Amino acid sequence: MEKETLKNIFNFLEKNDNIKTPLMGKFMSEMPLTKEELNFKGNLNLEFTKITSLPEGLKVGGWMSLGYSKIESLPEGLKVGGNLHLEHCTNLTSLPKGLEVGWELSIKGSKLEKYTDDELREMIEPGFIEYRIVR
Numbered sequence: 001m002e003k004e005t006l007k008n009i010f011n012f013l014e015k016n017d018n019i020k021t022p023l024m025g026k027f028m029s030e031m032p033l034t035k036e037e038l039n040f041k042g043n044l045n046l047e048f049t050k051i052t053s054l055p056e057g058l059k060v061g062g063w064m065s066l067g068y069s070k071i072e073s074l075p076e077g078l079k080v081g082g083n084l085h086l087e088h089c090t091n092l093t094s095l096p097k098g099l100e101v102g103w104e105l106s107i108k109g110s111k112l113e114k115y116t117d118d119e120l121r122e123m124i125e126p127g128f129i130e131y132r133i134v135r
Contacts (some may be wrong), residue, residue, distance in 0.1 A: 022125045023040070028050075038057045038058050041061040050095075051066070052091070053073055053075070057077070059078075063082035063085070065085035066085065067106075070091055073092070074096045077098040077127075080101050086108060087107070089111075089112075093111050096127075097124060097125070099129075102130045105134070109132070
């Protein structure tokens, strides 16, 4: 389904039936997120999606998986409280400044594997990866 069509459906439902658009629907149709939605308390699974980017200011309290997605870039200052899974994200070629990962960063099968752990950690300064980088 086209992004614009999906967005129109969600807008119609919100306007006419007072049905809130689910977070995944907003991601898939690239609708803006509210301040509250940008501060996501749980785990966020976006595996196998066609998402190419994420909104600025996104904070995920638990883990986040973008494995096998079409993600091309991550926003500066992205904060993930647990693991960040970027397995087989073949369109992602770098990590953003200020990235904070509360546990492990998994990059198996991605273009990020060409970088050493030190290069990846330097790329995200002043951010951090709390534990280890899994290849």
